[in-house]
Amino acid sequence: MKLIGVVDTTFARIDMGSAAIEELKGLGTGFKIVRRTVPGIKDLPVAAKKLIEEDKCDIVIALGMPGSKPTDKMCAHEASTGLIRAQLMTNHHIIEVFVHEDEAPSAKELSWLMDRRSREHARNAYDMLFHPEVLVKNAGQGLRQGYEDVGPIKER
Amino acid sequence: MKLIGVVDTTFARIDMGSAAIEELKGLGTGFKIVRRTVPGIKDLPVAAKKLIEEDKCDIVIALGMPGSKPTDKMCAHEASTGLIRAQLMTNHHIIEVFVHEDEAPSAKELSWLMDRRSREHARNAYDMLFHPEVLVKNAGQGLRQGYEDVGPIKER
Amino acid sequence: MKLIGVVDTTFARIDMGSAAIEELKGLGTGFKIVRRTVPGIKDLPVAAKKLIEEDKCDIVIALGMPGSKPTDKMCAHEASTGLIRAQLMTNHHIIEVFVHEDEAPSAKELSWLMDRRSREHARNAYDMLFHPEVLVKNAGQGLRQGYEDVGPIKER
Amino acid sequence: MKLIGVVDTTFARIDMGSAAIEELKGLGTGFKIVRRTVPGIKDLPVAAKKLIEEDKCDIVIALGMPGSKPTDKMCAHEASTGLIRAQLMTNHHIIEVFVHEDEAPSAKELSWLMDRRSREHARNAYDMLFHPEVLVKNAGQGLRQGYEDVGPIKER
Amino acid sequence: MKLIGVVDTTFARIDMGSAAIEELKGLGTGFKIVRRTVPGIKDLPVAAKKLIEEDKCDIVIALGMPGSKPTDKMCAHEASTGLIRAQLMTNHHIIEVFVHEDEAPSAKELSWLMDRRSREHARNAYDMLFHPEVLVKNAGQGLRQGYEDVGPIKER
Numbered sequence: 001m002k003l004i005g006v007v008d009t010t011f012a013r014i015d016m017g018s019a020a021i022e023e024l025k026g027l028g029t030g031f032k033i034v035r036r037t038v039p040g041i042k043d044l045p046v047a048a049k050k051l052i053e054e055d056k057c058d059i060v061i062a063l064g065m066p067g068s069k070p071t072d073k074m075c076a077h078e079a080s081t082g083l084i085r086a087q088l089m090t091n092h093h094i095i096e097v098f099v100h101e102d103e104a105p106s107a108k109e110l111s112w113l114m115d116r117r118s119r120e121h122a123r124n125a126y127d128m129l130f131h132p133e134v135l136v137k138n139a140g141q142g143l144r145q146g147y148e149d150v151g152p153i154k155e156r
Numbered sequence: 157m158k159l160i161g162v163v164d165t166t167f168a169r170i171d172m173g174s175a176a177i178e179e180l181k182g183l184g185t186g187f188k189i190v191r192r193t194v195p196g197i198k199d200l201p202v203a204a205k206k207l208i209e210e211d212k213c214d215i216v217i218a219l220g221m222p223g224s225k226p227t228d229k230m231c232a233h234e235a236s237t238g239l240i241r242a243q244l245m246t247n248h249h250i251i252e253v254f255v256h257e258d259e260a261p262s263a264k265e266l267s268w269l270m271d272r273r274s275r276e277h278a279r280n281a282y283d284m285l286f287h288p289e290v291l292v293k294n295a296g297q298g299l300r301q302g303y304e305d306v307g308p309i310k311e312r
Numbered sequence: 313m314k315l316i317g318v319v320d321t322t323f324a325r326i327d328m329g330s331a332a333i334e335e336l337k338g339l340g341t342g343f344k345i346v347r348r349t350v351p352g353i354k355d356l357p358v359a360a361k362k363l364i365e366e367d368k369c370d371i372v373i374a375l376g377m378p379g380s381k382p383t384d385k386m387c388a389h390e391a392s393t394g395l396i397r398a399q400l401m402t403n404h405h406i407i408e409v410f411v412h413e414d415e416a417p418s419a420k421e422l423s424w425l426m427d428r429r430s431r432e433h434a435r436n437a438y439d440m441l442f443h444p445e446v447l448v449k450n451a452g453q454g455l456r457q458g459y460e461d462v463g464p465i466k467e468r
Numbered sequence: 469m470k471l472i473g474v475v476d477t478t479f480a481r482i483d484m485g486s487a488a489i490e491e492l493k494g495l496g497t498g499f500k501i502v503r504r505t506v507p508g509i510k511d512l513p514v515a516a517k518k519l520i521e522e523d524k525c526d527i528v529i530a531l532g533m534p535g536s537k538p539t540d541k542m543c544a545h546e547a548s549t550g551l552i553r554a555q556l557m558t559n560h561h562i563i564e565v566f567v568h569e570d571e572a573p574s575a576k577e578l579s580w581l582m583d584r585r586s587r588e589h590a591r592n593a594y595d596m597l598f599h600p601e602v603l604v605k606n607a608g609q610g611l612r613q614g615y616e617d618v619g620p621i622k623e624r
Numbered sequence: 625m626k627l628i629g630v631v632d633t634t635f636a637r638i639d640m641g642s643a644a645i646e647e648l649k650g651l652g653t654g655f656k657i658v659r660r661t662v663p664g665i666k667d668l669p670v671a672a673k674k675l676i677e678e679d680k681c682d683i684v685i686a687l688g689m690p691g692s693k694p695t696d697k698m699c700a701h702e703a704s705t706g707l708i709r710a711q712l713m714t715n716h717h718i719i720e721v722f723v724h725e726d727e728a729p730s731a732k733e734l735s736w737l738m739d740r741r742s743r744e745h746a747r748n749a750y751d752m753l754f755h756p757e758v759l760v761k762n763a764g765q766g767l768r769q770g771y772e773d774v775g776p777i778k779e780r
Contacts, residue, residue, distance in 0.1 A: 172608060194561075
């Protein structure tokens with residue numbers, strides 16, 4: 001039985017954690033989910049590390065919605081740096097699912113994007129844990145999470 | 157009995173530490189508070205780490221007021237990066253409460269914002285320690301500390 | 313028998329990992345290759361570290377194609393910082409092969425550049441492992457990977 | 469007997485280390501001073517860490533004068549990040565005393581500012597070591613080192 | 625017998641490592657030199673750390689020539705951050721000798737600057753190892769490596 005950690009924030013404007021969990025549950029069996037929520041994205045790194053080291057999660061999905069101001073962009077940078085550091089300290093993958101508030105032109109599209117990216121990265125986490133060969137098969141395929149895949153370059 | 161660390165700065169223009177402590181005392185019992193003050197925000201990371209490792213605090217609230225100049229913004233970035241690193245080194249949460257000097261249009265509003273954000277994050281720290289399920293319930297609710305909550309996206 | 317790790321991404325628009333592996337196989341014998349693919353460049357640092365620590369690779373080639381938006385540039389910075397940290401934590405070299413999506417004026421040239429830089433850095437990795445004296449001989453020679461070498465300054 | 473480390477640079481345009489040491493000597497007794505000088509600010513972090521770990525200093529004052537060019541600003545950022553990391557690795561405070569070359573309008577004022585900030589932070593270091601309650605008393609008082617204190621916000 | 629590590633890059637446009645080594649040999653005796661060359665500046669941090677930990681060098685000189693594009697500036701930042709981290713992990717000094725490609729107006733001057741800064745920092749490394757008191761004597765003297773010294777501020 002594998003353990004998948006899911007941690008999101010109260011700052012985000014949709015419940016990204018639940019979207020990821022719902023998606024995970026539809027993908028297969030053989031795992032349990034441990035859920036946490038923290039105030040903001042800068043609280044995610046240690047929460048993810050604790051899920052790995054204290055709750056023994058095999059992989060973690062860390063979800064958040066950085067705001068659109070310059071200060072928020074810096075927060076996202078700090079959070080991402082921390083998530084990478086947490087991975088290096090634990091030798092476990094933490095899949096970062098960030099949707100910047102200004103990535104979508106309207107609240108409705110933002111909500112759609114946050115939901116979809118959460119779900120597509122949940123699938124990535126699932127594959128990394130159970131079917132890493134699927135990722136190798138998709139190397140260089142120009143995959144994106146949320147908006148449409150760009151696809152591989154054909155003109156060679 | 158839990159221990160909550162509170163560390164703030166002599167640089168800030170209101171006593172953020174006392175605001176957080178006053179709020180904490182109104183939230184419940186079952187904890188003691190350990191207080192420290194350092195010169196500036198770049199001194200916060202190690203002070204917070206010492207509160208965790210030497211004073212055995214279970215969680216720390218680190219409060220500061222970054223100035224408005226580009227150099228000050230960089231200081232805030234360095235301090236935030238250090239606070240995240242301190243958390244990863246200790247597996248304990250440190251709640252960062254920063255109010256940028258240019259977030260408010262007047263000294264009076266700045267003072268109000270610093271007080272209110274300090275108090276609302278004190279509540280976050282309290283909940284993370286005693287009632288983490290409250291945060292999960294609020295996942296994706298668009299919560300903010302200081303100014304009004306943005307709220308969740310309704311149009312879906 | 314040496315082990316060379318190769319890790320690339322599903323985000324990139326050509327299969328950089330296969331290009332590096334094909335090149336390596338033409339360079340000599342005495343090594344085996346371990347391959348991994350992750351979603352994006354921010355997943356590379358821990359994947360590279362795991363190749364070193366869990367799969368016992370002697371050197372790793374980490375390949376990716378950062379996008380052209382400011383957010384993508386920041387991702388590249390975070391990934392690079394993580395790759396350097398992973399090296400320092402393991403005392404092993406990880407050769408970063410990044411091609412920024414806006415380095416080439418067309419998809420066709422981008423594809424050419426990604427292929428060529430992957431191959432030339434595969435050669436660097438091979439030399440660092442088997443013939444480090446080749447690199448010393450080339451010190452200060454203005455070498456580039458992908459586009460043409462700039463060469464050493466002659467006017468002295 | 470406590471030990472206070474002082475490390476400065478040959479790059480700076482006044483002898484900041486001697487200013488800090490002179491000030492310290494006027495503040496009290498009960499401590500000895502260990503002095504080092506390095507070429508530039510990027511050499512300060514490891515020098516400060518060595519003062520703590522090899523020379524057993526209880527606190528360190530790290531002084532420097534970052535230049536005014538963008539590259540110099542980046543150096544200051546790197547040095548500050550390193551000083552924070554050194555503190556987190558040792559659980560000891562390192563008081564950073566940086567005066568940016570462009571903080572003052574003339575060489576004379578720059579010299580005054582460097583001298584004064586060095587002295588005022590020497591006092592901070594002394595208080596942190598011997599009288600930490602003085603800092604708590606000054607929480608939120610809008611203190612500055614070098615130029616005049618801004619003071620606390622009165623309009624509340 | 626002390627050991628001095630020298631590591632440079634194939635990316636640079638003059639052989640900075642040889643310049644540093646030539647200079648070192650003229651400064652005195654009592655040391656041996658270990659030389660490495662890596663592809664680019666981002667490969668320097670782990671190479672320097674390996675020189676310290678595996679080759680037992682007492683100090684390392686890390687030389688490189690960051691390019692002039694924004695991406696190159698970011699590489700320099702990442703490399704510098706890594707070099708500082710390597711120092712903190714080993715408690716050994718690594719003298720960074722970077723000459724930005726756009727620091728000089730012509731290839732000829734760039735070459736001169738790279739040679740001279742390499743040599744002057746070789747002297748710094750030598751002094752830090754054998755005569756640290758020389759650096760203390762030069763504290764605050766406005767020393768520069770490459771271009772002329774700025775000197776101390778006289779107007780006080």
